[in-house]
Every structure is written in C-alpha cells, then in structure tokens.
Amino acid sequence: MKTTKALLTFLFTLCLIHPAHAALMSVDYNLEGTPSSPTQSGFTGVDVPGTGNDTSVAHTDGGITSTLFVTAERGYDYGAITGSGTFTYSDLFRDGVTNIRDTSGATSSDTPTTNTLTFSGLSSSTDYIVQIWALDQQWNPGSTTFIWDTTAGTGGSATYLGNIVNDTSPAPTSNDDFSLTVTRTADGSGNLNFGFVTSSGGGQINGFEISAVPEPASFALVLSLGAALLVFRRRMR
Secondary structure (H helix, E strand, C coil): CHHHHHHHHHHHHHHHHCCCCEEEEEEEEEECCCCCCCCCCCCEEEEECCCCCCCEEEEEECCEEEEEECCCCEEEECCCCCCECCECCCHHHHEEEECCCCCCCCCCCCCCCCCCEEEECCCCCCEEEEEEECCCCCCCCCCEEEEEECCCCCHHHCEEEEEEECCCCCCCCCHHHHEEEEEEECCCCCCEEEEEEECCCCCEECEEEEEECCCHHHHHHHHHHHHHHHHHHHHCC
C-alpha cells in the first residue's frame, strides 16, 4: 500500500509540474565587447558587433539554426533600464540588434519582401511556440514592429501574426509586454521563417525563444496512469 501511495503521489506531482512547453533555443542578443552585455538568465548570449557590414547573425544549438537577417550588423547596449514601482526590466531589454527591418513606414497591411528571422533543423510539419521580444529604450519611441509568418513565402504568401509597440508609457507590468508569442508550423523541410516591417526607424530585436509544443498523448498517458493507480488503490482497501 505504501508503494502504491508513493507511486500515485509521484504521478500526480508529475502532472502538476509538467511543463507547458520545453524551450529548444533561447537567445539574448548582446553587444560584443569587454565586458560583454549581461545575458538574460536561462538564455544563451549571442554577441553582435556594434558596427559591421555583415547582413546576418546565426546561432546553432541542438541541431537547430536560427538566422537573423539585418541591413547592416548593429548590436547595442544602453545599460540597465530604470524600472517603475515594483516593476524591473530584465537584462534582455538593455541590449539587442537594430537595423533589422525589411520596410520602414509600414502598417499591418504591408507584407515583408524578405525574411528577418529564420529557423532550420526543426521537425517537419511540427508545431512550435515562438516568443519574440523587441524594445529599444532610446530610439523610435512609439514605433510598431509588425511580424509576419513568411514560411510559405514573402509578399502575398505571408501570414500576419501581430505587432510589438516600442512604448514604455504607461509603465509596463510584465517583461512580456514587449513580446509576441505565436504557435506556428514548420514546413516539410523543417524550416520556420518570420518577416518584420516597422512603422518607423530601423526596427529592433532583443531575443527570442522557440519551444516544442507538448504532445497531448504524453500528458494524457500520465493522467491515465494516475487514474488507474487510484482505482487500484481503492479496490485494495
């Protein structure tokens, strides 16, 4: 009986702590330098030069490659952002990459003509959760970054996902206020692409996280085992 009770407790605890999703890659774009910009806890720092002519920033982890396309490589670090009241900005927002926009002066109706952020090495035709953060505390206040799914193609083939407004007034209540979270499906080759256009300025990105969507069957199996043990325990009384 003690063994059964212990197993039952373990399974139900597993159900409670079962993660909503498992992060496959978490990137915080930093300004390359000495010392380099601080990296957000739980993220991998990817250093980007403050000046340069490179047009892409790539990072590979666990067989997945992310590539950020820029008009001209520009990392930045503005230092810690002063919070308001009990709110504190995370390290993710003090640095990032600018000059990432495809088109400036855009609205949500203007589709991107090129890719901005791409992923390769994913499982084909599989759903993923992607969260993108974009805040530039010094430049282009009030500008809007419009984000599209360009996996099927740019232009008329793109799917509008949402936007992130570069505005800290009124004061934010969460670091997720400057992010967009979407669930999208990789294509048959394991690729997932996004395109950005902005209402003004060069656009910016602080970092991103891509996660696997948990399989419902796995979670259901844990619940089923727990229920079966509960029934068994009652019959043993």
